[in-house]
Amino acid sequence: MSTGPTPLPAAGRRRPPRDEVRRALLDAAARTFARQGIDGASLDDVAAAAGFTKGAVYSNFGSKEGLVAALVDDRVSAYLDLGLAAVDDPAATLPERARALGDRLTAASDEQHDWHLLFLQLWQRAVRTGPADDSFVRRHGELRAAVAEAVANHAEQAGTELPLPAASVATLLLALSNGLAIERMTDPAAVPDDLMGRVLALLVGGGTTGTTGGTTGGTGPDQR
Amino acid sequence: MSTGPTPLPAAGRRRPPRDEVRRALLDAAARTFARQGIDGASLDDVAAAAGFTKGAVYSNFGSKEGLVAALVDDRVSAYLDLGLAAVDDPAATLPERARALGDRLTAASDEQHDWHLLFLQLWQRAVRTGPADDSFVRRHGELRAAVAEAVANHAEQAGTELPLPAASVATLLLALSNGLAIERMTDPAAVPDDLMGRVLALLVGGGTTGTTGGTTGGTGPDQR
DNA sequence: GGTATCGGATACCGCTCGGTATCCGATCTC
DNA sequence: GAGATCGGATACCGAGCGGTATCCGATACC
Structure with a gap:
């Protein structure tokens, strides 16, 4: 029920493009930070959620603060x-x-x-x-x-x-x-x-719009 | 040597009443947690802000979680x-x-x-x-x-x-x-x-303007 | 006033985290 | 295809934290 068996690049040997790694890390950071808190989530957590290790984070963002800023x-x-x-x-x-x-x-x-x-x-x-x-x-x-x-x-x-x-x-x-x-x-x-x-x-001045209809209902309150 | 001037009850030798310590710790916790974050503030920080040490916190609340619950x-x-x-x-x-x-x-x-x-x-x-x-x-x-x-x-x-x-x-x-x-x-x-x-x-249906009794007369700079 | 008790102070422990130095393999260049 | 390079993996460190065991002095009790 997580995001799948292996998040992204697997432990495999291929080297993913730079932007792809960045994106994966940013998305994982958004999820992980939201759920565990920015302070509560470690960089290991974030990196693991993206299928990488802490080294990838420091290589792409320099520091935790840099990751947050990019986010x-x-x-x-x-x-x-x-x-x-x-x-x-x-x-x-x-x-x-x-x-x-x-x-x-x-x-x-x-x-x-x-x-x-x-x-x-x-x-x-x-x-x-x-x-x-x-x-x-x-x-x-x-x-x-x-x-x-x-x-x-x-x-x-x-x-x-x-x-x-x-x-x-x-x-x-x-x-x-x-x-x-x-x-x-x-x-x-x-x-x-x-x-x-x-x-x-x-x-915005709609008054008591009980109109749940999609477009302007026939009972349009304010046409002139 | 002098342990330094401590904020509230001084390093003085008197023993403050129990509830007084509790209150001071709760107030200090509210301030410190608000400013540094619950995760970001250590129990040493909280206790120091109240003029006590970590021991007082554990004696009164048992754990950090207990302090938060009391808060x-x-x-x-x-x-x-x-x-x-x-x-x-x-x-x-x-x-x-x-x-x-x-x-x-x-x-x-x-x-x-x-x-x-x-x-x-x-x-x-x-x-x-x-x-x-x-x-x-x-x-x-x-x-x-x-x-x-x-x-x-x-x-x-x-x-x-x-x-x-x-x-x-x-x-x-x-x-x-x-x-x-x-x-x-x-x-x-x-x-x-x-x-x-x-x-x-x-x-609550108060209409468009903020006329709530004796306030602005309603001849505001309204034009069409 | 002597003793028991209570409660905050102190010292210490194990663990986790951010950060760094280094390694190593895949890609790029010629 | 051999070396250069880039980028993520790995190993490691020091600091700071929550938590615990213990100490010690002021109050409470008789």
Whole structure:
């Protein structure tokens, strides 16, 4: 039930390409760090999960700190792309896009599970090391700014007036993404699948949207 | 020679009462664990922060795990009481209570700062050890249930119909508390002081603006 | 006031981890 | 095809940690 009999390159003799080793190590690090904690997981654990030994880690990343930094770079970018892609469907209305984004962010796949676990560890690390010289805080700020811009654009296109500034909506969106993930992992029953989407709809002025339909229902509350 | 000036009870010769030592150790543990991480902080660190040595910890809590468990018991209860107290003002309207609770939970004191840092560590621990036999998850569930009941009661008293089920509102409240704390610690400027209160007001049907009684008259700089 | 007891201090142990030096075999170059 | 090179494997080290056994002095008890 693990990832298979032999993770990747087997103990075999072939030499895998450089990028392949890097990828395998990064993926294994994401999984292992998420599950055991960055402090709790040893480099031996990470390397073994990828089918290598500690030497491969030091050869590719120089140190544990280097591995973590590479992970930030790799994962935060991926998360940003994922979120923006979900919002960038120009055919939907604003509340629809809000719901789509919510569903996307709430999608309870193991991938998301691990991501949030990892995210919180990276965030704690960033807070502890102080506000200076930290790539995680910077990346996170970029993500928030991008979301804010997307929200503002969509609101303008839809002709809707937001009940809150776009920047605040972006902050709330990120906060809800993390906060609801926490609640969901603690008790899945406490977080309905559509909760995120409904709240986002409220935040962008969707009112009491009970509409669980896909597209704008016949009972469209606000067409003019 | 002089063992050096020790922080709290001095190297003095008096013997402090039992509960006093326990309290000092718990407080020191909360601070130290929050700042360095539960895994990152050694028992020597914790004991030293309280002005004692490791022996005091083992005498009082038996193990590091025992110390953590005692901390859960001590802190989660305190947090629950704080939240409920903020909501239990029977003189206020529902949105007002929502705002009061939001302000209370957002209050950016160092105490709250450490609390959220500690909370997330305890939560991660609970998620990792599996859903079984964990007091933290159970306590958290009690907290959520209590909040849900308070929300439902207040809504009924106020004659307001909630746009979401009370249980969902409770979940959102906890999620926002954690999520916004995270955003705030990452970038304080991104989370206005009144954001939590305004969102809570939205969640309980408080309409679009934060008019909760004597606040802004509503002739804000709104244009179309 | 002499003794028993309790509880924190001290010394110590085994283990794990990050990091380093080194080895060795597969790939690359000519 | 023979040597150069690169990169992961292996062996090893020192530090720091949780945990334990023991000590010792201040309080409690009669």
